[in-house]
Amino acid sequence: MEAGKDPTEKLRAQCLARGASGIKGLARFFRRLDTDKSQALDAAELQRGLTELGFHLEAAEVEQLCKQYDRDGSGTVDLEEFLRAVRPPMSRAREEVIHAAFAKLDRSGDGVVTVDDLRGVYSGRSHPKVRSGEWTEDQVLRHFLDNFDSPEKDGQVTAEEFLDYYSGVSASVNTDEEFVAMMQSAWRL
Numbered sequence: 001m002e003a004g005k006d007p008t009e010k011l012r013a014q015c016l017a018r019g020a021s022g023i024k025g026l027a028r029f030f031r032r033l034d035t036d037k038s039q040a041l042d043a044a045e046l047q048r049g050l051t052e053l054g055f056h057l058e059a060a061e062v063e064q065l066c067k068q069y070d071r072d073g074s075g076t077v078d079l080e081e082f083l084r085a086v087r088p089p090m091s092r093a094r095e096e097v098i099h100a101a102f103a104k105l106d107r108s109g110d111g112v113v114t115v116d117d118l119r120g121v122y123s124g125r126s127h128p129k130v131r132s133g134e135w136t137e138d139q140v141l142r143h144f145l146d147n148f149d150s151p152e153k154d155g156q157v158t159a160e161e162f163l164d165y166y167s168g169v170s171a172s173v174n175t176d177e178e179f180v181a182m183m184q185s186a187w188r189l
Helices: 007-016 021-033 043-053 059-069 079-086 092-105 137-146 159-170 176-187
Strands: 040-042 076-078
Touching: 007 059, 007 079, 021 043, 021 079, 040 043, 040 079, 043 059, 059 076, 059 079, 076 079, 079 159, 092 159, 092 176, 159 176
Parallel strands: none
Antiparallel strands: 040 076
């Protein structure tokens, strides 16, 4: 293990060196590894996955990660919690613009975005599958929501799920100014 280097920091640095696909790729790959859908990996699965992806952590570092993120003593790491920890922390400016975008979507103000909230904020009428008759506009809105939803895809996006999604995006944007401008443009804030 590199002297003085926390395994989480080491893995985060390796992910960020890969650009936008680093942390998102890690998340996708881990979800694929989780064949029993437990949303958790043990140390051996984690080591195998990291090695297969080309990340370089020693066995002792992987063991340390597992101990650090095994909150319930089960010998496994909760995937969402682990991925959240690997993402770099966001600045206040980034969090505020994400919350503003969520508030714009959450028209009912109940803290959850649904297809009903999206109507009038996001239009699916010009989507190619709606135009061809393959999908309804509600199906397009649901597909849009699925981008931000947790792996369970329940058709509801919480503020936490929205923040999680954008913290992954944030990891690939260098400056607060660029990130805020991107969010303001995308969500017309």
